[in-house]
Amino acid sequence: MDTTNCDSLAGFSNRDTTNWRVRATTLTQSKNPIRIIVDDLLGKENPQKELISLAQGDPTAYGHLKPSEEAVSAVVRAFSSGNHDGYTASTGSAACRAAIAAAHSHDFCHPLSLHDVYVTAGCSEALEHCIAVLVAPGKNILLPRPGFPLYETICQRHGVVCLFYDLVPGRGWEVDLCSIRRLANTSTAAILINNPSNPCGAVYSRQHLEEIVGISSALKLPVLADEVYAGMTFRKEFVSLAEFSCSVPMFIVGALSKRWLVPGWRLGWVCVHDIQGNLHGSGVRAAINNLCQISLGPSAPIQAAVPAILATDDSVWLSEIMCALNRCTTLSEKRVLNIDGLSIVSPPEGAMYLLVKIDLCAFRGCLTTSHFAESLLSEESVLVLPGECFRAPGFIRVVTTVPESLIQVAWDRIEAFCKRRFKG
DSSP states (O other): OOOSOOGGGGGOTTOOOSSOOOOOOGGGGOOOHHHHHHHHHTTOSOTTSOOEEOOOOOTTTTSSSOOOHHHHHHHHHHHHHSSOOSOOOTTOOHHHHHHHHHHTOOTTSOOOOGGGEEEESHHHHHHHHHHHHHSOTTOEEEEEESOOTHHHHHHHHTTOEEEEEEEEGGGTTEEOHHHHHHHOOTTEEEEEEESSOTTTOOOOOHHHHHHHHHHHHHHTOOEEEEOTTTTOBSSSOOOOGGGGTTSSOEEEEEESTTTTTOGGGOOEEEEEEOTTOTTTTSOHHHHHHHHHHHHOOSOHHHHHHHHHHHHSOOHHHHHHHHHHHHHHHHHHHHHHHTSTTEEOSSOOOBTTEEEEEEOGGGBTTOSSHHHHHHHHHHHHOEEOEEGGGGTOTTEEEEESOSOHHHHHHHHHHHHHHHHHHBOO
């Protein structure tokens, strides 16, 4: 290109060509609290001790928890066949969607069809699609507190106002239904329920789910249910909100990531339950379809493996995984009981997390749980997430996907730290 003659630029009076003016958009305001805090903490560990992370919600991080052989074999066959190297339909392949629909249909409700299912790149994208479609900029959504911070991050990105209803620690982190009634207003577009929950490990009873659906129906609010930890319980049976979808439109999101221990496969879904047809004429389904046409969904071979993965009876394998998580949880609970200044308000019943309450008045130099976490890391090289990440000040979150021998070492260090800092 000949740039020697620039006289033609003189005619562009509306363009100042003196300086470059590249600026980021408002997307710079979208921040993930977990990543901000973790990025700030990393590099501050004690160089004399090997880092033990109790922070990352990745069940594969330490390598001792493996996906089932059947799931891996299904993916290998799909890749090796050479039949799944092209694009699928934007909303996912028909076989993948039909398998997800069958797995999430319930005998006492109208069964799902493949047209009720949208395949996404992980549960995060499923959540983002639903929030973007259901809640217009300036409107609000009801989110749990404590809760997974990505919800708030997605809302910020789309100009959605977050209103936080409380979870009651003394009642197994159940939803405070009164706070929902107080918060809901004419600008409220949906309520998000996370069950089993991150970071609390709560698993809601059938009765409590019925109460939640009852208030959602009374308020005419659709439910966005994050059930990515579905089936991952060890002290209580998991019940899906979809079982109560006869009167309330529900958007159930899930993924292979946690239950099947494959977060890197990045395959999630949205199941739309609308038995009464309350969504007819809303444009919601078309809008989700439009978003899927932009992202084009997850890997085609992974989609091709889904029917075999969901059809496999992996109950023995899953039981072994959940027993391992339960052992780690029980071990952690016992260790907490023997450390002054720490306590567990409500024992977890599922997922892979434990919320530990910190008596900040009992420890020197720990005005917040962020200070506690930073000091623990710098002295003992144990990384935990402070409750501020989850709007749960006064708590830390510990993951239970750590080998038992290693989490024993971690708790030895935490106990030593607490003894040194304890005011006594």
